Amino acid sequence: AQSVTQLDSQVPVFEEAPVELRCNYSSSVSVYLFWYVQYPNQGLQLLLKYLSGSTLVKGINGFEAEFNKSQTSFHLRKPSVHISDTAEYFCAVSDSNYQLIWGAGTKLIIKP
Amino acid sequence: DAGITQSPRYKITETGRQVTLMCHQTWSHSYMFWYRQDLGHGLRLIYYSAAADITDKGEVPDGYVVSRSKTENFPLTLESATRSQTSVYFCASRSLGSSYNEQFFGPGTRLTVL
Numbered sequence: 001a002q003s004v005t006q007l008d009s010q011v012p013v014f015e016e017a018p019v020e021l022r023c024n025y026s027s028s029v030s031v032y033l034f035w036y037v038q039y040p041n042q043g044l045q046l047l048l049k050y051l052s053g054s055t056l057v058k059g060i061n062g063f064e065a066e067f068n069k070s071q072t073s074f075h076l077r078k079p080s081v082h083i084s085d086t087a088e089y090f091c092a093v094s095d096s097n098y099q100l101i102w103g104a105g106t107k108l109i110i111k112p
Numbered sequence: 113d114a115g116i117t118q119s120p121r122y123k124i125t126e127t128g129r130q131v132t133l134m135c136h137q138t139w140s141h142s143y144m145f146w147y148r149q150d151l152g153h154g155l156r157l158i159y160y161s162a163a164a165d166i167t168d169k170g171e172v173p174d175g176y177v178v179s180r181s182k183t184e185n186f187p188l189t190l191e192s193a194t195r196s197q198t199s200v201y202f203c204a205s206r207s208l209g210s211s212y213n214e215q216f217f218g219p220g221t222r223l224t225v226l
Contacts, residue, residue: 034214042220100213102156
Protein backbone atom coordinates (compact mmCIF):
# COMPACT_ATOMS: atom_id res chain seq x y z
CA ALA A 1 0.00 0.00 0.00
CA GLN A 2 1.05 3.53 -0.69
CA SER A 3 2.31 5.71 2.13
CA VAL A 4 3.42 9.32 2.40
CA THR A 5 5.95 10.68 4.85
CA GLN A 6 6.38 14.32 5.66
CA LEU A 7 9.64 14.42 7.50
CA ASP A 8 9.06 17.60 9.49
CA SER A 9 6.02 18.34 11.62
CA GLN A 10 7.03 22.01 11.91
CA VAL A 11 9.39 24.20 9.94
CA PRO A 12 10.23 27.64 11.36
CA VAL A 13 11.78 30.09 8.92
CA PHE A 14 12.45 33.80 8.86
CA GLU A 15 10.39 36.01 6.60
CA GLU A 16 11.93 36.42 3.11
CA ALA A 17 14.11 33.34 3.61
CA PRO A 18 13.78 30.27 1.37
CA VAL A 19 11.99 27.16 2.57
CA GLU A 20 11.77 23.50 1.64
CA LEU A 21 9.09 21.16 2.95
CA ARG A 22 9.96 17.54 2.45
CA CYS A 23 7.72 14.75 1.25
CA ASN A 24 8.59 11.15 0.45
CA TYR A 25 6.24 8.47 -0.82
CA SER A 26 6.45 4.73 -1.16
CA SER A 27 7.25 3.66 -4.68
CA SER A 28 4.65 2.71 -7.20
CA VAL A 29 4.43 2.13 -10.92
CA SER A 30 2.93 5.52 -11.48
CA VAL A 31 1.88 8.24 -9.12
CA TYR A 32 0.03 11.46 -9.09
CA LEU A 33 1.33 13.79 -6.41
CA PHE A 34 -0.23 16.78 -4.72
CA TRP A 35 0.51 19.53 -2.25
CA TYR A 36 -2.40 21.09 -0.44
CA VAL A 37 -2.31 24.11 1.87
CA GLN A 38 -4.53 24.73 4.87
CA TYR A 39 -4.63 28.27 6.20
CA PRO A 40 -5.72 28.71 9.83
CA ASN A 41 -9.36 27.73 10.38
CA GLN A 42 -9.93 26.97 6.71
CA GLY A 43 -10.32 23.96 4.47
CA LEU A 44 -7.63 22.52 2.24
CA GLN A 45 -6.75 24.16 -1.05
CA LEU A 46 -4.74 22.65 -3.88
CA LEU A 47 -1.30 24.26 -4.15
CA LEU A 48 0.11 22.24 -7.03
CA LYS A 49 0.10 18.79 -8.58
CA TYR A 50 2.35 16.49 -10.56
CA LEU A 51 0.65 14.29 -13.13
CA SER A 52 3.32 13.69 -15.76
CA GLY A 53 5.87 15.51 -17.88
CA SER A 54 8.22 18.13 -16.44
CA THR A 55 9.45 17.17 -13.01
CA LEU A 56 9.40 20.79 -11.83
CA VAL A 57 5.88 21.87 -11.08
CA LYS A 58 4.86 25.42 -10.35
CA GLY A 59 1.90 26.22 -8.18
CA ILE A 60 0.09 29.17 -6.71
CA ASN A 61 1.63 31.82 -4.45
CA GLY A 62 5.16 31.29 -5.78
CA PHE A 63 5.51 27.69 -4.63
CA GLU A 64 7.08 24.95 -6.72
CA ALA A 65 7.84 21.28 -6.23
CA GLU A 66 10.17 18.83 -7.86
CA PHE A 67 9.27 15.23 -8.56
CA ASN A 68 12.23 12.91 -8.09
CA LYS A 69 11.37 9.37 -9.10
CA SER A 70 14.66 7.80 -8.04
CA GLN A 71 14.39 9.27 -4.55
CA THR A 72 10.59 8.93 -4.42
CA SER A 73 10.35 12.52 -3.24
CA PHE A 74 8.19 15.52 -4.01
CA HIS A 75 9.64 18.39 -1.99
CA LEU A 76 7.93 21.76 -1.90
CA ARG A 77 9.98 24.95 -2.14
CA LYS A 78 9.59 28.68 -2.11
CA PRO A 79 12.52 31.08 -2.61
CA SER A 80 11.20 33.79 -0.29
CA VAL A 81 8.41 33.27 2.22
CA HIS A 82 5.98 35.85 3.53
CA ILE A 83 4.00 36.02 6.73
CA SER A 84 0.90 35.13 4.69
CA ASP A 85 2.43 31.70 3.95
CA THR A 86 1.83 30.68 7.55
CA ALA A 87 -0.22 27.51 7.15
CA GLU A 88 -0.12 23.74 7.31
CA TYR A 89 1.00 21.96 4.16
CA PHE A 90 -0.05 18.46 3.22
CA CYS A 91 1.51 16.15 0.69
CA ALA A 92 -0.69 13.49 -0.88
CA VAL A 93 -0.40 10.72 -3.46
CA SER A 94 -3.17 9.14 -5.50
CA ASP A 95 -3.19 5.38 -5.25
CA SER A 96 -4.37 2.77 -7.73
CA ASN A 97 -7.89 2.95 -6.28
CA TYR A 98 -8.02 6.69 -6.90
CA GLN A 99 -7.92 7.45 -3.20
CA LEU A 100 -5.66 10.14 -1.83
CA ILE A 101 -3.07 8.95 0.69
CA TRP A 102 -2.08 11.81 2.97
CA GLY A 103 1.02 12.79 4.84
CA ALA A 104 0.69 13.99 8.43
CA GLY A 105 1.26 17.63 7.48
CA THR A 106 3.97 20.22 8.05
CA LYS A 107 3.29 23.49 9.81
CA LEU A 108 5.18 26.38 8.27
CA ILE A 109 5.94 28.99 10.90
CA ILE A 110 7.16 32.34 9.63
CA LYS A 111 9.30 34.33 12.05
CA PRO A 112 9.30 38.11 11.56
CA ASP B 113 -20.65 29.55 -7.21
CA ALA B 114 -21.07 27.99 -3.77
CA GLY B 115 -18.84 24.97 -4.43
CA ILE B 116 -18.81 22.72 -1.41
CA THR B 117 -20.34 23.73 1.89
CA GLN B 118 -20.51 22.14 5.30
CA SER B 119 -22.85 22.73 8.20
CA PRO B 120 -22.67 23.40 11.00
CA ARG B 121 -19.20 24.93 11.12
CA TYR B 122 -18.97 24.36 14.86
CA LYS B 123 -20.82 21.87 17.03
CA ILE B 124 -20.63 20.95 20.68
CA THR B 125 -22.46 17.84 21.82
CA GLU B 126 -22.48 15.35 24.65
CA THR B 127 -21.37 11.75 24.78
CA GLY B 128 -24.05 9.41 23.54
CA ARG B 129 -25.96 11.92 21.44
CA GLN B 130 -26.56 11.50 17.73
CA VAL B 131 -24.99 14.17 15.54
CA THR B 132 -25.29 14.72 11.79
CA LEU B 133 -22.81 16.75 9.82
CA MET B 134 -24.01 18.02 6.47
CA CYS B 135 -22.10 18.35 3.22
CA HIS B 136 -23.46 19.86 0.03
CA GLN B 137 -21.72 20.40 -3.32
CA THR B 138 -22.99 22.28 -6.35
CA TRP B 139 -20.64 20.78 -8.98
CA SER B 140 -22.50 17.48 -9.49
CA HIS B 141 -19.27 15.68 -8.67
CA SER B 142 -19.70 11.91 -8.55
CA TYR B 143 -17.27 11.24 -5.72
CA MET B 144 -17.60 12.58 -2.20
CA PHE B 145 -15.46 11.94 0.84
CA TRP B 146 -15.49 12.45 4.58
CA TYR B 147 -12.21 12.93 6.45
CA ARG B 148 -11.33 13.65 10.02
CA GLN B 149 -8.31 15.70 10.93
CA ASP B 150 -6.52 15.18 14.22
CA LEU B 151 -3.17 16.43 15.45
CA GLY B 152 -0.39 14.13 14.39
CA HIS B 153 -2.59 12.06 12.10
CA GLY B 154 -3.17 14.36 9.18
CA LEU B 155 -6.31 13.48 7.27
CA ARG B 156 -7.94 10.09 7.69
CA LEU B 157 -10.68 8.87 5.39
CA ILE B 158 -13.90 7.88 7.15
CA TYR B 159 -16.23 7.05 4.24
CA TYR B 160 -16.50 7.81 0.60
CA SER B 161 -19.14 7.59 -2.07
CA ALA B 162 -18.70 7.00 -5.79
CA ALA B 163 -22.27 8.00 -6.69
CA ALA B 164 -25.73 8.29 -5.22
CA ASP B 165 -26.59 5.18 -3.19
CA ILE B 166 -23.00 3.87 -3.40
CA THR B 167 -20.86 4.25 -0.30
CA ASP B 168 -17.81 2.50 1.05
CA LYS B 169 -15.69 2.47 4.18
CA GLY B 170 -12.42 4.27 4.48
CA GLU B 171 -9.65 3.94 7.04
CA VAL B 172 -11.62 4.84 10.19
CA PRO B 173 -15.36 4.09 9.68
CA ASP B 174 -16.29 2.75 13.12
CA GLY B 175 -18.92 4.85 14.88
CA TYR B 176 -20.00 6.66 11.73
CA VAL B 177 -22.83 6.20 9.25
CA VAL B 178 -23.25 7.86 5.86
CA SER B 179 -25.93 8.03 3.24
CA ARG B 180 -26.16 9.49 -0.23
CA SER B 181 -29.67 9.65 -1.59
CA LYS B 182 -28.83 12.65 -3.81
CA THR B 183 -25.64 13.36 -5.72
CA GLU B 184 -25.16 16.75 -4.10
CA ASN B 185 -25.52 15.74 -0.44
CA PHE B 186 -23.40 13.44 1.70
CA PRO B 187 -24.35 13.61 5.39
CA LEU B 188 -22.20 12.00 8.07
CA THR B 189 -23.90 10.75 11.23
CA LEU B 190 -22.33 9.89 14.54
CA GLU B 191 -24.95 7.57 15.97
CA SER B 192 -23.71 7.77 19.56
CA ALA B 193 -20.96 10.33 19.88
CA THR B 194 -17.84 9.57 21.91
CA ARG B 195 -15.08 11.87 23.11
CA SER B 196 -12.65 10.24 20.72
CA GLN B 197 -14.75 11.64 17.88
CA THR B 198 -13.84 15.19 18.84
CA SER B 199 -12.15 16.35 15.67
CA VAL B 200 -12.35 18.58 12.64
CA TYR B 201 -14.34 16.95 9.85
CA PHE B 202 -13.80 17.75 6.19
CA CYS B 203 -15.97 16.88 3.28
CA ALA B 204 -14.44 16.71 -0.20
CA SER B 205 -15.56 15.93 -3.72
CA ARG B 206 -14.09 15.13 -7.10
CA SER B 207 -15.46 14.63 -10.56
CA LEU B 208 -15.78 11.23 -12.20
CA GLY B 209 -13.55 12.42 -15.02
CA SER B 210 -10.68 13.34 -12.73
CA SER B 211 -8.39 10.39 -13.35
CA TYR B 212 -5.74 11.77 -11.05
CA ASN B 213 -8.06 12.32 -8.11
CA GLU B 214 -7.86 16.05 -7.45
CA GLN B 215 -10.24 16.67 -4.58
CA PHE B 216 -12.00 19.87 -3.55
CA PHE B 217 -12.61 20.55 0.12
CA GLY B 218 -15.26 22.17 2.22
CA PRO B 219 -14.38 24.56 5.06
CA GLY B 220 -14.71 21.92 7.76
CA THR B 221 -16.83 21.29 10.86
CA ARG B 222 -15.19 21.49 14.26
CA LEU B 223 -16.94 18.97 16.51
CA THR B 224 -16.44 18.80 20.25
CA VAL B 225 -17.88 15.89 22.21
CA LEU B 226 -18.07 16.52 25.95
